[in-house]
Amino acid sequence: MIDISVFSHTLEDLWNQKITPHEAEKQLRQLLYEDLEFAKIDHHRALRKGFPEVVFCQGKTQDQIITILKKMSEQYPNLLATRVQSHQFKPIQKEIPDIQYHPTAR
Structure with a gap:
């Protein structure tokens, strides 16, 4: 919000x-x-749709995913990131400890 x-x-x-x-x-x-150079965060989406923007992680680096999720978590308690590879999850979890990973989700 x-x-x-x-x-x-x-x-x-x-x-x-x-x-x-x-x-x-x-x-x-x-x-x-918010323009992060490699991604634009749509903060207004939460007002328009009732839930913040979903982060599409395919093709993004771990650092980019972490940066996006950290920025978004400053304003939104619940986030959804899709297409995260299993090898990317552990480094992301080190930076964002309360994150959850569901390997069967696509």
């Missing part, structure tokens, strides 16, 4: 001239989409 306090703080900081309009725009855009 989008953190409405970030929205409020951004507007307050803009009003108090603590940030420029350009900085405010950048912060507000990140409430909708």
Whole structure:
């Protein structure tokens, strides 16, 4: 879910001239989409659909998967990642201990 306090703080900081309009725009855009260069996280999807974006892991490196999941877990307690290879799971679990893996799921 989008953190409405970030929205409020951004507007307050803009009003108090603590940030420029350009900085405010950048912060507000990140409430909708966050560009990680190798992936774009759709933060607005949770509002539109009731569940955050599903992470399609096929073709991504372990580091990319970890980065995406860590970023998303800052805002969402429950995530779904698909097409994770069994050899990728242990390194991911070291970084995100409460993650679960279901080998039969596709």
